[in-house]
Amino acid sequence: MSIKEYRTASEARGGLIVVRDTPGVAFGDRVRITDERGETRDGQVIRAADDEVLILVFEGTDDLDLSGIWVRFLDQPVEIALSPELLGREFNGLGEPRDGRPPVLSNLRRAVGGSAINPAARTYPREFIQTGVSTIDGLNSLVRGQKLPIFSGSGLPHNRLAAQIVRQAKLKDEDSSFSIVFAAMGVSYADAKFFRDEFASSGVLRNVVMFVNLADDPPVERLTLPRTALTAAEYLAYELDRHVLVVMTDMTYYAEALREVATAKGDVPARKGYPGYLYSDLAEIYERCGRIHNRHGSITMVPVVSMPSDDITHPIPDLTGYITEGQIVLSRELHNQGIYPPVHISPSLSRLMKDGIGKDDTREDHPHVAAQLYALYARALETRNLASIIGADELSERDRRYLKFADDFDQAFVGQGESEDRSIEATLNLAWELMSKFPRDMLTRMSETELAKYYQGSA
Amino acid sequence: MTDTQRSGRVREINGPIVTIDLPGVRSGEQVKIGELGLIGEVISLSGEQAVVQTYESTDGVRPGEPAVGLGWPLSAELGPGLLGGIFDGVQRPLEKIAMESGDYIRRGLALPALDRTKQWDFEPNDALELGARVGPGTVLGTVQETATIVHKVLVPPNVQGELTELAPAGAYDIESTIAQVRDARSGTTQPGPSHRLSLYHRWPVRRPRPYAQRDDGISPLITGQRVIDSFFPQLKGGKGAVPGPFGAGKTVVQQQVARWSNADIVIYVGCGERGNELVDVLETFPQLEDPYTGRKLMEKTLLVANTSNMPVVAREASIYIGLTMAEYYRDMGYDVVMLADSTSRWAEALREVSGRLGQMPVEEGYPAYLASRLAAVYERAGRVETYGAGSGSVTLIGAVSPPGGDFSEPVTSHTKDIIETFWALSKELADARHYPSIDWVTSFSAHVHTAAEWWHEQVDPAWEPRRAQALGLLARDAELARIVNLVGPEALSDTQRWELEGASLVKEGVLQQSALDEVDTFCSPQKQFALLDLVLSIYDQGAELVELGVPVSELQNLPQLAKVRRCKSMYNSDQVDSIRSFAREVGEALEKIRLEYAKQNQAA
């Protein structure tokens, strides 16, 4: 197809340019703008009319001399070449190599935008993944095909936790490991290096595709990066029958890049300057995960979302939580006490846990153990709060038991080593050890049969 | 020629908003855009130009491509074959789409909602004779749509006249003629035009379907959920909202109502939410039994799905598609419940379109007409006298997803002004895994008195006082918790401690109800009252003992109290007698303590 090129740019304001006399340019088309020095900028058609188009210039319109530029309409969406050769490689947001090796060659190219999975074609995710982390496996279990983000804050060990999950994740009683798609958006060089080294040292590198956009790379590329990564993930899952674990970090930088572009376009902001469509935009990314009828592979997603000022009601974690199937929330308080991984269980949740655990999947007592631990811990936190107001000495015998439980729980159940890979049985046994410090009658979430089998206390 | 008149061209594309040149097109008319044939709807007109909102992404559409007017507004197909199905926001059948376009939804597919080839066994209405005057809602006959639901074939709302033909019993597809009606509206003696009626008709979804008269709700919608039925009841024909931050339990509440309510028909609209939540319904409902009919739940359920990753404009339409189907079954005399999860996503779709049109935003980017549109949507709920099938109702329950869990935001606050039942979900309760996390302080129901009449007649005359007593205990609990936080638990009197224990029994023994518990997921009204009565009788009896000087710890150590908390999961709705006999057992244990105390006191 012939490539259309124009010199008719007529107006520039706030990141936008108008180009006239451009019959038949498609809405959403990609645009490349070349200035007289030969430098290029990228853009996209955000309004197409008979006689003129409005183009959003991703790099902005500063220092752009309209009389000297060429505007080229590329007439094709961003595409990525797909082949098994992707594994072990590193790319940028447009799917171009970053590892100094030649581009992947393949006849199979696919637009990264993707389209919506038909809900009638999905299968409900139900296979328990053992991550070896007690707070996840025991209380917020992850299943194959789930999207379960880590909500974190600056300086918290979300990357270490994500890496631990990547290292340890496996189906119970099965060794088959995951293929990893790693998507880094706006992260520091050090963070990207951490993951690269991590994959190398755990020997999984051959099974990883990395897509990286660093903090000092063009922010616009951040908008296509997760889509490019997911297109690769879909290929691995649905065409090569792999079980794929997608780790994305950090969705907050993605959303900030989106806000930047939306502001340039003049879109009406909803909250904190983020456009009203942030929800749908994030959903386009997160909902690409799941299980599909008659496909062997699956896409499981663990995105990292850092909460600006540790605020879970900030639009980015908030809208993420409205889309994902739960969240693992890290706490600064636990982190400051030296507890790793500092998972705060109260606001953490796994929505898909219910069908992945229990008799045939983990152990028959698992659902009630999780409910009971949550109930005890909620009460224990109330007590801790009370103790901080009135002093621990004022507490009743019963309350002091709760207080002790809160501490033991944080230390022994939440806290574990970074390379400690606990089996689900070990996690559940640990839970019983803690619960058995309470009189049997207080464990009202457990059934009599479960108590008879697992309760270790005296009364 | 009409064809050339009806076709024009695309002038401008701005996301889902497309401006076209199409002389003669009408406001609200459906338009086919571009080579892909994307469907849209005219939202405003100026001269020869029309502004269209398209239901699918316009990426790749170019100015100059064709635009064709289809001649009708966004309409739903109404006829047998809807139940058990899943449709997208503009009523395309998603299962057929999957067969046609695979796992991903391709753009520009035009598939009708109803199967054209399926044969239905039609039974004509014996009471009708040829020559009879028929009008909107007259029942022409019936079709067994699913094993549970008899589909009444109605004369559409806009047809009236003399029945000149009625098909005999037999198998028909939905396009076959089953009746002819000669129009009689002209009022002259000359024969008017004839209407050919088949098993289905179309109805413009933005127009409420008419009925004979509106009635007040009279009976509660039983949901099998204690905190709802016993504390914040909804009526058949009522309108309600379930607001709450993410993870608080909105979807589970809605799905529980879909599963266990005593509605005849359930319409579940997944509006901008998760794909897997619809799959959950699709996979489990064909297996689950309706506690009222013993039949599979899917036989009375239909789904509308515009998941969060599907196009936004169709999200706005999905609510109207759902409502129109709900009204259609209502017109057959059924009690329909429609669940909309989430109305916030519908409102955001409005905001998205309004922003593209450059309309002035008023609050958080929402257009000024948000409140009136919301009210108009909820207004379509209600109990009515239908034209020809007696009384029917639509109950509408919408989830609301406030950003940051802030109930003062526009969608929540406007909704609150409109609805009658407010099930406010609390993050604190959800974090403590107290489910359903319906907050007893901020929730309300305007229907308690009406519901009470039903409860007093059907279950127990003590329902209303017991309900009030439980809420009173919960209020005391909150007050005492404040005191404890100031001065510590040691400052409480024994009476106050017993109040705390009573409230705790109400919370754990009655309010908490796990949707995942096989036994407790559904609780009949009789069992609901038995549990409430159990807990409050123990509280009352214990309070007397405390008055007599029995230490609270002695009561708290009563081994039966653990069972009181577990009772809900031990006995199902058919075992209410066991709960009652357990209540007697606890009563006797308490009585024994009283006697011992009396003896000791005498001895002293």
Ligand SMILES: Nc1ncnc2c1ncn2[C@@H]1O[C@H](COP(=O)(O)OP(=O)(O)O)[C@@H](O)[C@H]1O
């Ligand atoms: N009644 C309930 N019983 C048991 N679990 C519940 C109940 N309500 C909510 N939950 C738990 O909370 C999770 C989130 O509920 P959901 O309805 O999806 O929240 P929301 O729609 O408000 O985001 C569920 O996946 C489930 O684990």
Ligand SMILES: [Mg+2]
């Ligand atoms: Mg929900």
